Amino acid sequence: MRLKSAIWVSAFLRRCTVEGIYGAILRKGAEEAGAVHVIVNHLDNTCHLFGPAPGGAHDDAGERRWIAEMTPPQTPADAMALLERRLRFDPDLWIVEVEDRKGMAGLTAIA
Structure with missing residues (x-):
């Protein structure tokens, strides 16, 4: 089952908060199916930018698939x-932007 974008963003930010990672919505898109882009700010003036994977943006289990559009x-x-x-x-x-010095806020990109 695919989650609406608004619900996924809310759950992602809540998970980040629980893990001690600050995050914020910089721009709201379409509630139901807007593409989600996540900037992971490493607080050293570098970042990763994750966007929806081309083709199917969800895997068979309904999880979002990501590509790293920018890396440090x-x-x-x-x-x-x-x-x-864009x-x-x-x-x-x-x-969405999150601040994670040591990681990628739990996101992984497909190869």
């Missing part, structure tokens, strides 16, 4: 610039 040494400003360009074509996307 890219900065959060670089990630936001890319997402601002907003011109997809105004329904979500932008």
Whole structure:
């Protein structure tokens, strides 16, 4: 079963809070099926940017699949610039940012 984007984002941020990771919604997209992009800010002026995997954005179990669209040494400003360009074509996307010095906030990208 696929979760609506709004529910997934809420659950993701709640899980991050429980793990001591600060996160916030920078931009709300379509409640039901907006594409979710997550910036993992490492607090050293580098970040990872995760976006929906091409093709099927969900696996057979309904879990979201991710690709790493940006990896360090890219900065959060670089990630936001890319997402601002994407907003011109997809105004329904979500932008979430979390701060995780040591990891990727539990997200893993497919190869």
